[in-house]
Amino acid sequence: xxQHGDCATSFTxxxxxxxxxxxxxxxxxxxxPSQRPNTNHVSISTTLPIIDLSTLRDQSLxxxxxxxxxxxxxxxxxxxxxxxxSTMKDALEVANEFFNLxxxxxxxxxxxxxxxxxxxxxSLNQAKDEVFCWRDFIKHYSHPISDWIHLWPSNPSxxxxxxxKYAMAAQILQYxxxxxxxxxxxxxxxxxxxxxxxxxxxxxxxxxxxxxxEPDLTLxxxxxxxxxxxxxxxxxxxxxxxxxxxxxxxxxxxVDGALVxxxxxxxxxxxxxxxxxxxxxxxxxxxxxxxSIMSLHSFAMDKKMGPAIQLVxxxxxxxxxxxxxxxxxxxxxxxxxxxxxxxxxxxxI
Ligand SMILES: O=C(O)CCC(=O)C(=O)O
Ligand SMILES: [Fe+2]
Numbered sequence: 001x002x003q004h005g006d007c008a009t010s011f012t013x014x015x016x017x018x019x020x021x022x023x024x025x026x027x028x029x030x031x032x033p034s035q036r037p038n039t040n041h042v043s044i045s046t047t048l049p050i051i052d053l054s055t056l057r058d059q060s061l062x063x064x065x066x067x068x069x070x071x072x073x074x075x076x077x078x079x080x081x082x083x084x085x086s087t088m089k090d091a092l093e094v095a096n097e098f099f100n101l102x103x104x105x106x107x108x109x110x111x112x113x114x115x116x117x118x119x120x121x122x123s124l125n126q127a128k129d130e131v132f133c134w135r136d137f138i139k140h141y142s143h144p145i146s147d148w149i150h151l152w153p154s155n156p157s158x159x160x161x162x163x164x165k166y167a168m169a170a171q172i173l174q175y176x177x178x179x180x181x182x183x184x185x186x187x188x189x190x191x192x193x194x195x196x197x198x199x200x201x202x203x204x205x206x207x208x209x210x211x212x213x214e215p216d217l218t219l220x221x222x223x224x225x226x227x228x229x230x231x232x233x234x235x236x237x238x239x240x241x242x243x244x245x246x247x248x249x250x251x252x253x254x255v256d257g258a259l260v261x262x263x264x265x266x267x268x269x270x271x272x273x274x275x276x277x278x279x280x281x282x283x284x285x286x287x288x289x290x291x292s293i294m295s296l297h298s299f300a301m302d303k304k305m306g307p308a309i310q311l312v313x314x315x316x317x318x319x320x321x322x323x324x325x326x327x328x329x330x331x332x333x334x335x336x337x338x339x340x341x342x343x344x345x346x347x348x349i
Contacts, residue, residue: 003259013136014124016103018289029132029218036217037241037249037283048252052078055181055192060311070184073263073275083169088234091166095291096154099136099208105155109138114187114333119143134284135220136208142167142295143202145170161259163293170232170295174202177230177261178297185271187308196299200229201325205294209239212284220282220290224262225341227328232333233260235292243279251283266298266342269320272307277343320346 017025041083047073055061108118109117111225118140141148145164153159163243178197209220220239238254242262252260269278277289306322323346331342 006183009016013103013106014134015099015122015136015208015210018212023213025134025212025214025218029134029213031131031218035131035222036197037219037281038216047260048250050255052154053176053180064179066184069180073184073267073271079085082220083259084168087144087166087169089265090162091293092234092236094108094156094159094162094257094292095206095208095293096264098138098153098159098206101155104192106136106138109153114329117148118153131218131222133221134209134211134212134215134218135282137205139205141201142204145228146169154318163204163206166234166293167202167295169203171297172205172261174230174295174297176233177232181230181263181267181275185274185308187310196303196305197229197297200297200299200302200303202297203298204214205296207282207292207294209282209284209290209292211287211289214283215286218284220284223279223281225277225279225295225343226262227266227325227332227342228264228265228296230297231262231264232295232297233262233292234295235260235290235291237285237288239282239285241281241283243281250279252280264296264298265323265341265346266305268343269323269346270308270311271303272311274311279341282320293314298325317349319349321348335337 008091049068051065051068051072053065055065087313106120107119107300110122111119112121119137120138129220138153140152142164149160149164152163175197207221212218221341223243238251240252241249241258242252244250262278262280263275265277269277302324304322304324307320309317310320316330320343321340323342326340333346335342
């Protein structure tokens with residue numbers, strides 16, 4: 001028997017536990033009381049900004065919208081936006097079909113090597129964490145799509161087409177969103193956009209959180225921030241929570257047809273701390289399964305990103321060291337995300 005009791009040996013994924021209809025969750029999923037959902041909910045006054053990016057097309061509204069985005073990024077960093085509805089629906093449908101495949105089929109893609117360009121993960125691959133998450137996922141490198149799509153799941157047969165269409169739409173949208181965020185920081189986005197962003201990395205993480213018999217004792221994903229510049233999130237229902245300035249967990253409302261934009265560590269570093277990456281977690285539901293598709297965007301794999309020189313001066317000394325996506329992966333391969341943030345290793349002040 002290993003340190004996780006019978007968990008790692010008897011069960012392979014949260015989906016199978018849920019499908020077996022277990023009435024209680026194994027010990028290895030149970031969080032200490034202070035880390036459980038709802039325990040630190042107080043009455044929360046934070047409201048999340050919802051910004052309609054279509055107003056950017058109207059010159060008279062543009063600067064007002066950029067200003068709203070600046071405030072949103074400083075406050076909490078969530079913006080809503082829509083991609084074509086059928087593209088989103090198809091991607092979520094094929095995600096559902098993928099997770100409904102028999103376990104042994106999904107396990108062919110299983111890996112706990114974070115450097116793998118395509119990998120299926122279950123609770124098992126969180127063996128570094130002391131407590132498992134109630135989540136199964138598949139992650140794949142997605143940009144440029146022609147380099148990677150042949151490695152993506154071939155079953156369901158429409159997976160590559162439907163998820164690929166969504167990944168490409170998300171890549172185009174992130175370019176637009178980055179343009180506005182850089183503008184809101186007063187940066188010359190042309191120079192950043194061309195090389196760093198167009199040639200950057202995209203990882204699509206498709207998460208499945210099965211219904212959980214004891215949702216108050218566990219989490220779907222432990223608190224963390226994403227390493228990249230921005231993350232676009234598509235979801236089937238609510239479950240995402242973000243930590244506000246007062247360390248309260250704020251549920252992100254589900255808005256049908258909307259996407260959530262979260263700032264990642266690279267944005268905090270690039271902005272020299274003017275914008276903060278969002279600490280978030282996912283809770284699970286007692287009756288309903290939830291899917292989320294995260295499109296994680298970052299600068300190119302080996303590109304070292306530091307604070308923009310325009311944002312560093314005597315009043316605003318450089319707050320962070322440079323880092324690359326590859327360095328983050330090295331960190332992830334030997335650290336437990338729930339124990340410390342990668343960003344903390346970069347702080348100079
Ligand atoms: O499913 C969610 O809402 C959050 C997932 C997440 O944070 C991630 O995959 O990095
Ligand atoms: Fe995340």
